[in-house]
Amino acid sequence: MARAQHGTTARAKSRTGLLPLAAGILSAVALTGAAFATVEAAACTGPAQYIRHDNHIELIGGCISGSELPATTGTRSSNALPENSKP
Template identity: 85%
Template sequence: MARAQHGTTARVKSRTGLLPLAAGILSAVALTGAAFATVEAAGCEGPAQYIRHDNHIELVGGCVNGTELPATTGTRHATALPEDSKP
């Protein structure tokens, strides 16, 4: 009789272990679908690309508009160290 109870308990535990797995997979599928729907609804004309000009690089295309970005107060210039110097 003890064997029958042990076998039943093992079956119940294995079935209850599938519930969190199924919930996780269902959540992943739902979030993936939501991400694809969001990207499709964005309505961008084409992919963005960077174009190099003489003194700067410009982002052209895509969903980012330069007027929506925050303004900067100034530019930072990087100082290059000579190749033989150590920082």
């Protein structure tokens, strides 16, 4: 004989799916709040802009100064392969 399902069993199954959903939404809200707090605490004077000059591009503003960027050894032609690639 088939066993009848009780209404409480069906309700319990639907509630168990809500816990992972609520945990996901809560973690998304927490990470979004942390991202906004990090951006607010950055204390930059203004947004960074890349300005194109005759033969180079210069970073103006933002939290990074040009002295903090890695130095380059020269310019590379646009069709050159990266240093670690194989032909």
